Amino acid sequence: MTNKLTGIAASDGIAIAPVYLLVDPDLSFEEKIIEDCEQELVRLSIAVDQAKAELEKIRQLASTQLGEAEAQVFDAHLLVLSDPEFLAQIKNLIEDEKMNAEASLQKVADMFIATFEAMEDNPYMQERAADIRDVKQRLMAALLGVELPTPATIDHEVIVVARDLTPSDTAQLNKKYVKAFVTEIGGRTSHSAIMARSLEIPAIVGIKGVSEAVTQGQKIIVDAIEGSVILQPTESELKEYQDKSALLRQNKEELKKLVSASSLTSDGKSLEIAANIGTPQDVEGVIANGADGIGLYRTEFLYMNSSDFPSEDDQYQAYRQVLEAVDGKGVVVRTMDIGGDKHLPYMTLPQELNPFLGYRAIRISLDKQEMFKTQLRALLRASVHGDLKIMFPMIATLSEFHQAKAILEEAKEELAQAQIAYSDKIEVGIMVEIPAAAVLADQFAKEVDFFSIGTNDLIQYSMAADRMNEQVSYLYQPYNPSILRLVKFVIDSAHQEGKWVGMCGEMAGDQMAVPILVGMGLDEFSMSASSILRTRQLVSRLDSQMMKELAERVTKECSSSEEVLDLVKNYLAQ
Ligand code: PEP
Ligand code: MG
Numbered sequence: 264m265t266n267k268l269t270g271i272a273a274s275d276g277i278a279i280a281p282v283y284l285l286v287d288p289d290l291s292f293e294e295k296i297i298e299d300c301e302q303e304l305v306r307l308s309i310a311v312d313q314a315k316a317e318l319e320k321i322r323q324l325a326s327t328q329l330g331e332a333e334a335q336v337f338d339a340h341l342l343v344l345s346d347p348e349f350l351a352q353i354k355n356l357i358e359d360e361k362m363n364a365e366a367s368l369q370k371v372a373d374m375f376i377a378t379f380e381a382m383e384d385n386p387y388m389q390e391r392a393a394d395i396r397d398v399k400q401r402l403m404a405a406l407l408g409v410e411l412p413t414p415a416t417i418d419h420e421v422i423v424v425a426r427d428l429t430p431s432d433t434a435q436l437n438k439k440y441v442k443a444f445v446t447e448i449g450g451r452t453s454h455s456a457i458m459a460r461s462l463e464i465p466a467i468v469g470i471k472g473v474s475e476a477v478t479q480g481q482k483i484i485v486d487a488i489e490g491s492v493i494l495q496p497t498e499s500e501l502k503e504y505q506d507k508s509a510l511l512r513q514n515k516e517e518l519k520k521l522v523s524a525s526s527l528t529s530d531g532k533s534l535e536i537a538a539n540i541g542t543p544q545d546v547e548g549v550i551a552n553g554a555d556g557i558g559l560y561r562t563e564f565l566y567m568n569s570s571d572f573p574s575e576d577d578q579y580q581a582y583r584q585v586l587e588a589v590d591g592k593g594v595v596v597r598t599m600d601i602g603g604d605k606h607l608p609y610m611t612l613p614q615e616l617n618p619f620l621g622y623r624a625i626r627i628s629l630d631k632q633e634m635f636k637t638q639l640r641a642l643l644r645a646s647v648h649g650d651l652k653i654m655f656p657m658i659a660t661l662s663e664f665h666q667a668k669a670i671l672e673e674a675k676e677e678l679a680q681a682q683i684a685y686s687d688k689i690e691v692g693i694m695v696e697i698p699a700a701a702v703l704a705d706q707f708a709k710e711v712d713f714f715s716i717g718t719n720d721l722i723q724y725s726m727a728a729d730r731m732n733e734q735v736s737y738l739y740q741p742y743n744p745s746i747l748r749l750v751k752f753v754i755d756s757a758h759q760e761g762k763w764v765g766m767c768g769e770m771a772g773d774q775m776a777v778p779i780l781v782g783m784g785l786d787e788f789s790m791s792a793s794s795i796l797r798t799r800q801l802v803s804r805l806d807s808q809m810m811k812e813l814a815e816r817v818t819k820e821c822s823s824s825e826e827v828l829d830l831v832k833n834y835l836a837q
Contacts (some may be wrong), residue, residue, distance in 0.1 A: 268470050272490035273456035276465030277508040278443035279484050282477045283421035285412045290403045292365040303357045307364045310405035315344050325415040336570055343398040365406050372399035390609040422485055426474050428455045438462050443485040445492055447471055452719035452730045452769050454604050460791035461545050469733030518796035522553035526799050532807040535787040536795055539767055543581050546588040548792035556593040558789020559767035563599040571609050578641035586649030593650045598638055600624040600656040624657035629666050639674040646686035658693040658700050696720035701749045704756035714757050718768025722746055741770040742827040748818050754783050765789055772798055775831050781805050782814030
C-alpha cells in the first residue's frame with residue numbers, strides 16, 4: 264500500500280495529528296414486522312433519550328467553542344425530539360402496523376420532510392425539513408448503535424478527513440483543534456478551500472480515496488505546501504516534518520516585521536494589498552496581517568451562518584462592526600453571492616444541472632428584490648461608520664448593473680424619506696468574473712466606480728473548467744495567456760476611464776502572478792489575510808518598470824502557461 268497520497272494544496276502549512284473521519288455513516292436497516300410492541304417502544308424511547316443527551320452535549324460544546332449563533336441550530340433539533348405529534352406517529356406505526364422502530368421512524372420522518380418541503384415559498388418550513396432530516400439521522404444512528412461524527416464537538420487536536428466539506432461544515436471547524444483538513448473533492452478555489460485560507464487551517468483537497476485509506480485516530484502528516492498526505496509516518500519522517508513546521512513558523516515571524524510597512528515596489532510605486540473576509544470575525548486576521556483595507560467581504564456567509572434570512576438590523580450590525588474595526592480603511596462589501604456551491608438551509612434553490620452557470624448571486628438578488636433591498640438598506644445605514652464601497656457579483660450585462668443600481672437608488676430614497684443617514688461617498692463597482700463583462704470592460708468602465716477581477720470564476724468560465732472538479736483542475740490556469748490578456752484588457756479599460764481596478768480572486772495572492780499584475784498596473788490586490796505579508800515582501804523586491812516589460816511580453820509573446828511561468832522566473836532571477 265502506498266504511504267503517500269497527493270492532491271491539491273489549498274491552504275498552506277504542515278500538520279501532524281490523528282485522523283478525525285467525517286464520513287456519512289452506514290444507516291441501512293432491515294424493515295421488519297415485530298412481535299413484541301412493548302419492547303420496540305422501549306427501544307425507541309431509549310434511542311430518543313440518547314439522541315437528546317447527545318444533542319444537549321453538542322449544543323453546549325458548540326456554544327462554548329463556536330458561539331451561540333452556531334449552537335442555536337441544535338435547539339431546533341431538540342424541539343423536534345420533544346414534538347409529541349412526531350413521536351406519537353412513530354409509536355402508532357409500531358403499535359398498529361407492527362413495524363420495527365427504524366422503519367416507523369423512516370416513514371414518519373420522510374412524510375414530515377415531504378410536507379414541509381412542499382411549502383416552497385416558506386423558508387421557515389424549509390428549515391424545519393432540514394431539522395427533521397438531521398434528527399432522523401441521529402435517532403436512526405441511536406437505534407442502530409452507530410456513532411455519528413459531529414465536528415462541532417471536536418475537543419482535541421485532529422486532522423479532519425472527509426469526502427467533501429461544505430462551506431457550512433468548514434464554518435463548524437474549531438481552529439484550535441482542527442490542525443488541517445483533507446478532502447476527496449474540490450479545487451483550490453472551492454469555497455471550503457478559500458475559508459481554510461482565511462481561517463489559516465492547512466488544507467489539501469482533491470485526494471480521491473483518502474477517506475477509505477485512513478482509519479479513525481490514525482496519526483498522519485499533512486504537507487499542505489506540497490499537497491501530500493503521509494499515511495504511516497516513520498520516526499524519521501515525523502522528525503523531518505516537525506523541523507519543516509518549525510522553519511515555517513520562523514518564516515512567519517520574519518514576515519511579521521512587515522505588518523505596519525507600506526506596500527511599495529522597489530522603485531517606490533504604491534499599491535494596495537487588501538484582504539478577503541467572510542465574517543466580521545475574520546477582521547482579526549486582517550489587522551494582525553497589516554492589510555491596507557478589505558477588498559472583498561463575502562457577505563453570503565452572514566446568510567449561511569444563520570438559521571433564517573438575517574434581518575436588516577443584524578446585517579447593519581455586522582457591516583458596521585467591520586467598517587469600524589478597520590479604522591477608516593476602505594471596505595469593499597460584495598452583495599450576497601448565494602448559489603453555486605453556497606446554499607442556505609432555509610432557502611430552496613432549484614435543482615440545476617450546472618449550478619455555477621445557474622441561479623446565483625446578482626441573478627437571485629434581482630429576482631428577490633425585497634431580500635436584496637434589505638441588504639442594501641443595511642449597507643447604506645452602515646456606510647456612515649467608515650469607507651464603504653458596494654460591489655455586485657456575477658454581473659454579465661450592463662442591464663443587470665443598471666437594475667442593481669436602480670434598486671440601490673430606491674433604497675437610498677426610502678432611507679432619505681425616513682430621515683435615516685447614509686454616506687454620499689459610496690463607490691459602486693462590479694466583480695468582473697464573467698468573460699462577457701471582461702470583454703466589454705471598456706463600456707462597463709464608463710459607468711462603474713471600480714472593478715474587482717474575480718479570477719476564481721473568470722478562469723472557470725473562460726477555460727470551461729469547473730473550479731470544484733479536481734479532474735479538470737489542470738485546466739485551471741491563471742497564467743494562461745488567454746486569461747492574462749483578459750485581465751490586461753480589464754485593467755487598461757478601467758484606467759482609460761480614470762477608474763481603479765482590483766483583483767479579489769485567488770490569483771491576486773499568487774506569487775508567480777503578482778509580478779505580472781504589478782506590471783499591468785493593477786491598483787489593488789485582495790487576498791486571504793495569510794498571504795498579505797508574503798505578497799508585500801515580494802512586491803518590495805519588484806521594479807514596476809521591469810514588471811511592465813514582463814507584462815507586455817507575456818501577453819504578446821507567450822502561447823502557454825509554461826512559457827509565461829518561464830518568463831516570470833527569468834525576470835525574478837534578474
Ligand atoms: C471570484 O470569483 O474570483 C471571487 C472572488 O468570488 P468567489 O470566489 O466568492 O466566487
Ligand atoms: Mg466569484
